[in-house]
Amino acid sequence: MLCQDGVVTAIKLHDIVKTFGPVRALDGLHLTVEPGEVHGFLGPNGAGKSTTIRVLLGLLKADSGSTRLLGGDPWRQAADLHRRIAYVPGDVTLWPNLTGGEVIDVLGRMRGGLDEKRRAEMLERFELDPRKKARTYSKGNRQKVALVAALASRAELYLLDEPTSGLDPLMEAEFQRAVLELKHEGATVLLSSHILAEAEALSDRISIIRAGRVVQRGSLAELRHLTRTTVIAETAMPATAVAAVEGVHNPQFLDGRVIFDVDSDHLDAAVKALAALGVQSLTAHPPTLKELFLRQYGEEVTA
Amino acid sequence: MSTPFTGTRHLLRLIVRRDRIRLPVWLVGLGGMIAVSALLVPPIYDTPEKIAGYASAVGTSPVSYLMSGRQAGIDTIGGIVANEISQVAQLGICLMVMFLVVRHTRTEEETGRAELLRSTVLGRHAATLAGLLYGVAAALLIGLATTASMLAAGLDGVGSATYGVGLTLLGLCYAGVSLVAAQLSTSARGALGLAGTAIAIGYLIRGVGAMQDNALVWASPFGWAQRMDAFGAERWLPALPLVALTAALLLLAAWLTAHRDFGGGLLQTRPGQPRASRFLGTPVGLALRLQRGLLIGWAIGLTALGLLYGAVIPTIPDLVASNPDIAQVIGASADAEQALIDAFLRYIFLFMAVVSTGFAVTSVLRLRAEEESGRAEVVLATRIRRTSWVGATVLVAGLGALALSLLMGLGLAMGYGLGMGEWDRLAGQLGGQLSYLPGVLLVAAVAVAITGLLPRWSLLAWAGVAFVFFQVMLGETLRLPDWVDGISPFWHLPGLPVETFEPLPAVTELVLAAALVLLGLCGYRRRDVAAG
Numbered sequence: 144m145l146c147q148d149g150v151v152t153a154i155k156l157h158d159i160v161k162t163f164g165p166v167r168a169l170d171g172l173h174l175t176v177e178p179g180e181v182h183g184f185l186g187p188n189g190a191g192k193s194t195t196i197r198v199l200l201g202l203l204k205a206d207s208g209s210t211r212l213l214g215g216d217p218w219r220q221a222a223d224l225h226r227r228i229a230y231v232p233g234d235v236t237l238w239p240n241l242t243g244g245e246v247i248d249v250l251g252r253m254r255g256g257l258d259e260k261r262r263a264e265m266l267e268r269f270e271l272d273p274r275k276k277a278r279t280y281s282k283g284n285r286q287k288v289a290l291v292a293a294l295a296s297r298a299e300l301y302l303l304d305e306p307t308s309g310l311d312p313l314m315e316a317e318f319q320r321a322v323l324e325l326k327h328e329g330a331t332v333l334l335s336s337h338i339l340a341e342a343e344a345l346s347d348r349i350s351i352i353r354a355g356r357v358v359q360r361g362s363l364a365e366l367r368h369l370t371r372t373t374v375i376a377e378t379a380m381p382a383t384a385v386a387a388v389e390g391v392h393n394p395q396f397l398d399g400r401v402i403f404d405v406d407s408d409h410l411d412a413a414v415k416a417l418a419a420l421g422v423q424s425l426t427a428h429p430p431t432l433k434e435l436f437l438r439q440y441g442e443e444v445t446a
Numbered sequence: 447m448s449t450p451f452t453g454t455r456h457l458l459r460l461i462v463r464r465d466r467i468r469l470p471v472w473l474v475g476l477g478g479m480i481a482v483s484a485l486l487v488p489p490i491y492d493t494p495e496k497i498a499g500y501a502s503a504v505g506t507s508p509v510s511y512l513m514s515g516r517q518a519g520i521d522t523i524g525g526i527v528a529n530e531i532s533q534v535a536q537l538g539i540c541l542m543v544m545f546l547v548v549r550h551t552r553t554e555e556e557t558g559r560a561e562l563l564r565s566t567v568l569g570r571h572a573a574t575l576a577g578l579l580y581g582v583a584a585a586l587l588i589g590l591a592t593t594a595s596m597l598a599a600g601l602d603g604v605g606s607a608t609y610g611v612g613l614t615l616l617g618l619c620y621a622g623v624s625l626v627a628a629q630l631s632t633s634a635r636g637a638l639g640l641a642g643t644a645i646a647i648g649y650l651i652r653g654v655g656a657m658q659d660n661a662l663v664w665a666s667p668f669g670w671a672q673r674m675d676a677f678g679a680e681r682w683l684p685a686l687p688l689v690a691l692t693a694a695l696l697l698l699a700a701w702l703t704a705h706r707d708f709g710g711g712l713l714q715t716r717p718g719q720p721r722a723s724r725f726l727g728t729p730v731g732l733a734l735r736l737q738r739g740l741l742i743g744w745a746i747g748l749t750a751l752g753l754l755y756g757a758v759i760p761t762i763p764d765l766v767a768s769n770p771d772i773a774q775v776i777g778a779s780a781d782a783e784q785a786l787i788d789a790f791l792r793y794i795f796l797f798m799a800v801v802s803t804g805f806a807v808t809s810v811l812r813l814r815a816e817e818e819s820g821r822a823e824v825v826l827a828t829r830i831r832r833t834s835w836v837g838a839t840v841l842v843a844g845l846g847a848l849a850l851s852l853l854m855g856l857g858l859a860m861g862y863g864l865g866m867g868e869w870d871r872l873a874g875q876l877g878g879q880l881s882y883l884p885g886v887l888l889v890a891a892v893a894v895a896i897t898g899l900l901p902r903w904s905l906l907a908w909a910g911v912a913f914v915f916f917q918v919m920l921g922e923t924l925r926l927p928d929w930v931d932g933i934s935p936f937w938h939l940p941g942l943p944v945e946t947f948e949p950l951p952a953v954t955e956l957v958l959a960a961a962l963v964l965l966g967l968c969g970y971r972r973r974d975v976a977a978g
Contacts, residue, residue, distance in 0.1 A: 200827045202975040222831040230827040236819045238736060239633075242718035245726060252727025253828035274717035278556070278633055289824070302827075 151214040153178045153300050153331040154199060159208035161194055161355075168194040169205070170355035176333055176348075178299075181326050183346030184335040191355040192335040193233050196304050199333075200230060213300060226255045229293035233304035233335070235285045237277035243288045244273025250292040262295035268317050282309040294321050301325060301332045307341060319344055371404040372427050374413065379421030388413050453568035457576035461550050469584060472546070476538040477591035483531045484595040488523050500526050503764055510761075512653040513754060515668065518678025524601040525677040528609055531592075536668060537649065539588050539617040543581040544624045544641045550577040552628035552637045555708070564708060574703050578625055578696070585617030602677060609676035615688040616671040620645060622695030629702035632711035635739075667691065729830055729838035736816075737809055737839075741846050744805040748798065748850050749857040755794045756861020756875075762790050785944075791858075791878060792941045798854045799882035800918050800936065803911045805850060806890035809843035813897050814904040817975060826975055836970050840894055840963055847886045855879030878942040884955040885935040889914060891959035891966075898966030901976065 154176035161169040169191050176182040186192050197203040199212055201221035210217055215224045237246050244266075251257030266273055269287045280288065286309045293301060303322075307315045322332055322345050336342050342349060349366060351359040359366060371392065376382065382401040386394040390409025395402045405413045410427075417425070462469070491497050501521040504510045514532045519525030551574060554560040560573055593610030597603065620641070627640035652669040655662030663669030673684040725731035763783045813836060816822040825835055855876040863869045893907035900906070917926070917934040931937045938951045 197823070197975075200823075202823055202826060204972075204974060221826070222829045225827055226829045228827070230824070232820060232824055232827075234820055236821055238821060239635075240739070241722075241735070242720065244720035245718070245722040248722030249727050249732055250824060250828060252722070252724075253729075253825060253830050255829050272717075273720040276718055 151178065152176070152211065153180075153213060154182075154333060155209075155211040156195070156198070157209045159195070159198060159210065160206045161191075161198060161203060162206055168355055169198070172208070172352070172355060173357055174350055174360075176331060178331050179326070179329050180347040181322060181332040181334060181345050183342030183349040184333055184352065185337065185339070185342055185349060186335075186352035187337060190352045192352060193304055194355075195352070196230075196233075196302050196333070196335060199302060200225070200228075227299040228302060229254065229296050229298035229300075230302045231286075231289045231293045231304060231306045233308070235282075235289040237280070237285055237288060239276065239278035241277055242274055243271060243277060243280060243284070246277060246288050247273065247292045247295065251296055254296050254298075257295050258297055261297075262291070265291040265295050265321070268321070269314060283311065283314070286310055287314065290318065290321075294325075299330060301330060303332065304335045305337070306334070307336070307338060315341070371406055372410055372429055373402070373404050374410075374417075374425070374427045375400065375402045376417050376425045377401075377423040378417060379423060382417065382420055384420065385413060385416050388416050450569040450571040451575055453563075453566070453572045454575045454579070457563070457568070457572055458579060461576060461580050465546070465580075469546070472542050472584065473587055473591070476534075476542060477588055477595075479538070480531050480535050480588075480592050481595035481598075483534065484527050484592075484599045484601075487527045487530050488599050488601075491523055491526055497521060497523060497526065503761065504529060510758075511656040515652050515656040515663070515672045516659070517672065518675035519605065522602075522677055524596070524605045527596065527599065527601060528605075528677055532672070535588075535592060535613055536616060536671065537645070539585055539613055540620040540645045540648075541642075542588065543585050543617050543621040544638065544645065546584055547577050547581040547621050547624040548628050548634055548637045548641065550580055551625065552631065553634040556632070556634050561708065571700060571703055574625060574629075574699060577628070578621060578699075581621035581624065582618055585614050585621060588617065589614030604680055605677035608674055608680045608682075611685070612671040612674040612676060612688075615685055615692070616667055619667045619688050619692045619695070620648075622692045622699065625699040626695050626702065629699050629706065630711055636711075729825075729834045730841060732825075733812075733838040733842045737812060737842050737846065740805070740808060740812075741842075741849070744802070744846075744850055745853055748802060748805075749853045751798060751801070752854040752857025752879075753861040755798070756858040756863070757865045759787055759790065759862050760865040762786055788943045791875070792944045794858065795878050795882050795942065796918055796936060798858075798879065799851070799886055800914050802847060802850045802854065803886050803889040803914060806843050806847045806886050807893045807907050807911050809846055810840065810890050810893040810897065811904055811907060813839050813894075814901060817901065823975060832971050832975075833967055836894075836898070836967055840890075840966075843890055844887060847890060848883060851879050851883045851886070852876065874943060877947075881942045881947055881952065882936060882939060884952045884959070885914070885939055888935040888955045888959045888962075891962035894966035895962040895969070896966070898969030898973075900969075901973070 152175060154174060156172055156174040159169050159172040160167070172191065172195060174184075174195065184192055184195070194203065198205050198210060199217055201217035201219075201224070204218050212224055213227055217224055237243075241249070247262065247266075248257065251262070269291055271284065271287045271291060275284075277285065277288070286306070290306060293303070301322075307318050310318060319341065322334070325332060326345075332345075334342060334345060343363065346363065348362050349360065350357045377400050381399075382394075382396065385391055385401060385403060388405075388409065389412065390406035391413055392404045392406075393402075401417075403413075491500055498521065504517075504520055510529070514529050517525050517529035517532065520529060554563075554573065563573070589610045592613055593606045596606035596609060623644045624637070624641040627637040627644070628634075631637040631640055648666045648668050652663055652666040652672065655664070655666065655669060663673065667688060670684040670688045673681070675681050723731070726735055763786060813822075816825075816839075822835065826832060855878065858879065859869075859872040859875040862875065863872065889910045892910050893904070896907050897904045914934045914936055917931055917937060935955050938955070940946065940948050940951065
């Protein structure tokens with residue numbers, strides 16, 4: 144499938160439905176990932192992130208909808224497409240009687256070859272002992288084996304399903320560096336996560352999935368635009384008037400200060416209202432991804 | 447007030463809940479085999495002449511000593527029953543407690559489930575004690591079932607009780623061994639290996655001691671249990687070393703538990719290769735590596751079985767001459783010596799082929815285990831096609847079954863050759879064993895088809911193994927109708943060496959097996975690969 148500009152879209156899922164018995168794991172999911180981008184795929188546990196990735200890998204067959212991966216159909220052309228893909232599963236289990244080094248080699252060769260230099264470099268960077276039997280690895284070390292196996296291969300598309308679960312903060316930082324390197328080399332990355340800071344640091348664009356649907360998508364800037372800014376102001380006159388401005392939410396008044404959230408499209412009106420009251424200090428910060436995220440999840444509670 | 451044993455009761459309840467199917471299967475399976483043997487043997491030896499014949503045949507058979515030891519009261523019906531069931535009962539009870547105890551101690555710890563429980567209000571020794579009590583209870587139930595079966599068969603009361611007690615104490619002793627092994631090794635496989643080796647050594651020492659009739663029997667728990675002389679002098683003194691060793695093992699296990707880290711052990715796993723060989727990176731290489739341990743274990747076991755059976759052949763004519771009923775049991779139609787040997791061989795070929803279906807199905811079902819654990823997913827996310835992945839496992843299962851057939855035939859020929867000093871029948875014995883291979887492959891192919899088409903029901907493949915066992919063991923005794931017998935692929939194969947080889951049934955079964963494998967492959971290609 145070609146885009147208008149002639150570049151093959153890395154991932155294009157259109158209206159995917161996947162049911163397991165009575166459970167609708169994916170319920171009309173749309174997802175587009177452009178080549179060369181790091182795409183954050185965010186959602187709570189059980190939202191359908193892993194199911195989506197398994198559909199992309201051709202392990203599961205979608206009930207309906209169309210799936211395009213690097214221009215091909217992952218169900219029909221799985222093995223051919225997989226030459227161009229590296230995958231880190233969400234829950235890493237390894238063959239207990241193989242060593243970490245053997246697992247990395249086995250997966251690398253099955254994928255079509257390893258970059259020896261990168262293999263050595265990644266082992267070093269992730270401080271992994273390749274001689275240990277997989278049964279003796281901790282969860283974090285098993286995760287490192289899967290990461291090294293994926294990162295040591297040269298792929299066009301990396302599908303990473305919660306790749307940092309179990310890693311300590313130092314290793315998480317190492318992982319972020321590695322992903323940014325992949326990006327500079329022009330690779331595409333789908334990064335499923337519920338760790339917001341990670342997605343915020345790495346992603347060009349983000350899709351938020353909940354209950355089998357993508358409920359929000361766009362660049363971080365675009366998403367922020369859709370949401371509220373938090374404003375903290377100190378004014379000469381009582382700021383009660385601000386509460387009346389359209390788009391202002393949860394105003395709180397404390398010792399001459401006012402704290403409120405305002406929809407991004409009404410920010411201008413709110414600031415003008417404040418200016419009329421004599422601003423003495425003003426801080427405003429854009430919504431963090433966490434706030435975006437909570438807002439999307441928050442609806443789950445009321446829904 | 448919390449003690450080192452706090453929480454044992456809750457753990458035991460959890461164990462019983464988790465094993466609500468596994469434990470009954472062990473009890474009914476092992477207890478049932480003992481009970482059926484105990485009840486079926488006495489009618490065969492219904493006259494003093496037959497009993498005397500058994501006693502003189504067994505009393506002159508070194509192979510019987512090797513396998514079952516020297517049973518007291520072998521010239522009484524009680525002694526005969528005890529001798530007949532001892533192999534199944536003694537090895538069975540030891541294996542049962544080993545699997546159950548390790549499963550609820552080291553396996554739990556290795557998988558990390560125990561960690562979750564340890565964080566609750568649980569004493570340091572609670573997990574060990576719960577695993578032990580569970581194994582003890584299972585051993586007690588088997589002991590009781592054995593005594594009850596013997597009484598039901600009308601055997602002597604004191605003898606039956608003594609035998610049951612000896613058997614139970616042997617089980618307890620190896621529960622202690624398993625508990626210590628579970629503390630020593632950091633992996634469940636390692637613990638099973640240690641405890642299994644201890645069982646094999648105890649069994650072999652007793653066998654060699656009994657064969658040479660020397661004090662070596664006194665160096666083995668198997669020997670102590672047997673020297674309680676049920677149905678003979680009924681001595682209770684040999685129970686003392688059994689109890690003492692058990693107590694010492696329990697103290698050792700407790701000491702080890704108290705002096706090691708959670709998840710740790712005394713035996714550390716050796717570091718392995720940092721790089722994979724070229725072959726390992728292929729589906730067949732990986733499948734072979736994953737099944738290596740399984741294949742080696744079965745190869746050793748079945749070769750040894752073949753050797754033992756081969757070695758017993760020279761004693762057949764004597765044994766049968768003294769008891770015509772045995773000829774009837776093994777289906778001999780003529781009383782010529784060669785005909786008897788052929789009938790015995792046919793039975794052994796068939797029996798060993800049926801046993802090896804256990805390997806073939808275990809091997810095929812590894813496919814399902816790989817899928818459920820999520821490891822298949824990682825492989826199938828590479829350029830490996832589903833057909834190559836499944837095909838590689840099926841190939842290893844099939845070639846493994848072929849190799850086992852050859853080894854069983856070779857073992858049989860070696861045992862026979864060493865015993866008779868004749869080697870000219872080697873090719874015939876290899877070929878005879880091989881002629882039953884199509885049946886094994888067909889049972890395995892059913893497992894492939896089920897795994898491909900009905901993955902959730904893949905354990906049903908074991909029903910095939912259970913049925914062929916049932917048909918071979920009891921089909922003739924129960925006089926089943928042909929259509930029931932005919933479900934077993936082995937029933938259609940010519941019974942070498944009594945009958946002559948015909949290619950048609952073998953070829954038909956091979957074609958059918960290939961069709962079932964193809965069906966399974968198609969199913970696997972079309973369905974979701976389910977993880978977790």
